[in-house]
Amino acid sequence: MKILKIDHLGIAVNSIDEGKNFWTDVLGLEFEGTDTVEEQKVTTAFLPVGESEVELLESTAPDGPIAKFIEKRGEGFQHVAFRVENIEEALQELKDKRIRLIDEKPRIGAGGAKIAFLHPKATNGILVELCQRD
Numbered sequence: 001m002k003i004l005k006i007d008h009l010g011i012a013v014n015s016i017d018e019g020k021n022f023w024t025d026v027l028g029l030e031f032e033g034t035d036t037v038e039e040q041k042v043t044t045a046f047l048p049v050g051e052s053e054v055e056l057l058e059s060t061a062p063d064g065p066i067a068k069f070i071e072k073r074g075e076g077f078q079h080v081a082f083r084v085e086n087i088e089e090a091l092q093e094l095k096d097k098r099i100r101l102i103d104e105k106p107r108i109g110a111g112g113a114k115i116a117f118l119h120p121k122a123t124n125g126i127l128v129e130l131c132q133r134d
């Protein structure tokens with residue numbers, strides 16, 4: 001597979017409204033609004049950092065994956081996303097190498113990107129996302 005760059009770092013917060021202040025007021029990153037992906041029970045905000053971005057993630061429901069993550073581990077770093085040239089090819093390659101996946105097929109994430117998560121058991125405990133933006 002061809003990884004192009006670190007696309008973004010995902011950070012779980014209780015509230016984007018409150019959580020964004022450190023990133024905007026202290027670090028000076030640009031807040032460009034939020035996007036809700038209802039079937040994933042998450043609202044996200046992408047703050048550009050050079051060629052990459054910080055993604056703040058807030059749960060829209062108490063049983064959503066971000067709410068569960070915060071319950072277990074508290075707010076903080078949640079996943080790293082690598083941008084790949086071709087996500088279908090990348091997933092096939094991982095399947096061929098018997099790497100455990102959360103998503104066998106890409107789904108549509110925030111901003112219309114094709115995304116898929118690898119299982120943390122296959123990655124030394126880090127949640128890894130692949131994404132492809134056209």
Ligand code: ZN
Nearest residue numbers: 010055081129
């Ligand atoms: Zn992400």
